[in-house]
Each structure stands twice: as C-alpha cells, then as structure tokens.
Amino acid sequence: MEGVEAKSSSGYGKPPWIFRGSALYQLHLVKAEKARACIPKEFKLVEAFGYTLGGFFLASYDDSPVGAFDELVVIAGLVWNRPTSCAWATRVYVNNNEACSHGRKDVGLPSQVARFSKTISAVSRQSRGWNGFSNMVQIGSEFRSPNDHLNVQVTEIKSLDAADPCHISLTSAAC
Template sequence: MGYEEAPWIFKGRALYQLHLVKVADAKKYIPGDFHIVSLFGYTLGGFYLARYSDSPVGKFDELVALAGLVWNPPTSCAWAARVYVSNWQARNHGRRHCGLPSRMAAFEEKTEVIEKGPPSWWTQQRKGECAHDEARSHPVLLHNEERRSWLQPWKAPAQGLRTPVCSMALPPARRKGWPGPRIRLSLPSFSGGTPECPDLLQYTCQLVTNVRAVAPARVQACSGQEDNPREALPSIFRGRPVFALAFDDMEMVVNAPKVLTLPHQKGANVQPVMA
C-alpha cells in the first residue's frame, strides 16, 4: 500500500470552512508570483479538515490551514499555509511530490472537555447509522509531532515534544434524514515554492460528495502558537467565519501535479516560501 501512480483516490468525509484573513498575514505563506484575491485588506482563508476511511495509505486524518485565495486566470483557489496529517507516508508524499508544507500531527479527542448533546462531526457514526441523542461531544485537539524520530517513526515521541497546536469544537454529527444534494466538484489546486519543490505546481481534486451547510467550528490556537512564526494557525483562525460546509460520503480523485508556469515568470523558479 502506498502512493503509486496517480490518480490517487481518497474516501471519507470533510469539513470546509472559510474565514476572513488579513492580506498581510496571508502574504507570509503565499509566493509573491500570485495575486491574492482580496477586498478591503482581507482575503478568504480557513481550513479543510478530513477523516479518510480509505486512501493510498489507508485511514488517516488531515487538517489543511488555508492562508487565502490566489488568482491565476482563469481559476482561483485557496493556498495551503500548513498541512497536518496523521500518517508519515502522507506527510512525506505531500512534501516531496506535491509541494505541500506537510507536517506530522496527532488528532485526539479532548476528553477533559465534555458537553451534553449529540456526538460531534468528528465522532459521528458510519454511513447509514444514526447518532444517539444521549452521546457526548468532545472537541478535537491537534498535536504537532514533527520532531519525532525519522529513523524510528513507529516509536512514541519523547516526553514534552508533542506541542499542542489548536483545539476545535466541531459541529454536531448528521442526524437521520436527507444527507444533502450529491454533487460533483472540480477543485484546481496550486502548491510548491517550498525547499523540496521550488517550482510552482498545479493539480486537480475531483470530488463526488453529499454537501450540506453546518454551523462553523470554533477554533482556538493553543498557548504559545502566537510566538511561533512557523505556525500559520493563529493568524488564520482568528478571523471571522464566513461559511462552513460538510462533505459526507466523499470520494476524491487527485491527479498528479504538473509544473505551473505563470505568464510573467519566463521559466524562472520562484523563491521558496516559509515551510
């Protein structure tokens, strides 16, 4: 099992939430070759949170912190400032082949905070099952594990190396009823400009999924993240949520990246951005 020849297929569910992000913050992570789509000093950033039940490397979780919208006629898309994944193969593939600023992380339920009510989106049941009304919801806590040993990736990280990144109070799980319209989406994506992939890249993500509007997740960067310039989450998550969508019973097909040459580049590589 692993990332062989594209296309790569991912199945599961995802949350897609957009926030207002200051252009000054977005510029820290977006190559200067791109035009940032903005209005009154703000662009649209946010996050993409996914729980994959099947992928080229099996089950894993992913959080993509989106710095803002970039424009390259005739398309625009959100630029990933940081990608957190719970699988080492996904982390390495993202950095080496897709030009993504991927890092290893642990996704955990924050069990010390318990609220009465239905399960959260994170703990919802499989397709066709209904969440029990008396179940309890646990916000999710994300830990950075990037400093774990490369030679022994299976070994637990040493004491004190797992730095909390953020906590997320997610919307409730879907109850019985109409799951929302089943639609097809084609999402163009840009990446690259990193030390591992200096060139800018483009690829497409084709989704077939049920989509529904949900209440925005409440996101809070953990203590100390504001002082860490390598983490994008505080400046992205402090913005006001604009909307949030849930993708249920999702199948996503990702094609292999291709080198993107912008009209004004004249074949030159861009300078790597902070990763």
C-alpha cells in the same frame, strides 16, 4: 519501446487518487496583510476590501491509497493561479508518514506529521455554541447522536516538548 509507469510516493501510484471519509471545511475572512506574509511573492492574492478567504479543512479518511489517516489543512487565503484561483495551504498536518511524504514530494504541500486526538462526548440540549451556530455543524459519521460533541486536538510532532497548534471543538446539529 514501452514506458515504465513512474510510481510516486509508496502506495499512491499515479493519479487520480481516491479518498473516502468525512471532512469539514470552515471558511474565514483573513486580513490580506496577514495572508500575504504566508504566501510566496510571485502569487497574486485574491482579495476584496482588504480581506481574502482562508480557513481550515479537517478530514478523517477511512480509505485512501495509504489507508486510514487524519488531515488538517490551514489555508491562509486564495491566490490567483490562471485560469482560476485556488486555496493556499500554509500548514498541513497528517498522522501518516506516507501521506506526509506524498504531500511534500508529489503535491508540494508543507506537510508535517502530527498526533490527532479525538474525543466524543454527550452535551446537553441547552449547551449551544455562539448563537447556536456550532450546533449546525456535522461531520458525517463522526457523531454518534444529535447531542454529541467532538473535540479534535492536533499536536505537531517535532520534539518531546511539542505544542498543540490546533484545538477544534464541534457540536452536532440539534434535533
């Protein structure tokens, strides 16, 4: 008897799933005590000197099993998951209902639907971020010229009075 291929959330099918687009992964040191509050007790936090590695992952997919969409993943820290460690996502925001459903049902992510607002504007060459660091960041084809500035605002869609959980501001590399 031949088995029927089980299909996951609509559009995704079986892995491997292929996503094409651009992304930024920003790492931050997070106090272990703060990260532990976001991670289930059964997982061991990977830490050193009272800190773990957290941050965020911001992606703009041009192509995926469900088409184009944006994603913001907030990472509390690293957890030990034999035989290696992995990042623990405490928040996942996407602007696609199918991607949200797939994240929840098939991957076990705390996905929420959100509105992503992106604006690109030119900035002067003298406008440098903290010690020029923000000028070293690039996100693939998101920037039109070396002096472009990208603002991304993410608003969780829960109610009419939803608050903006995240605002990201980036400047491309200066030539």
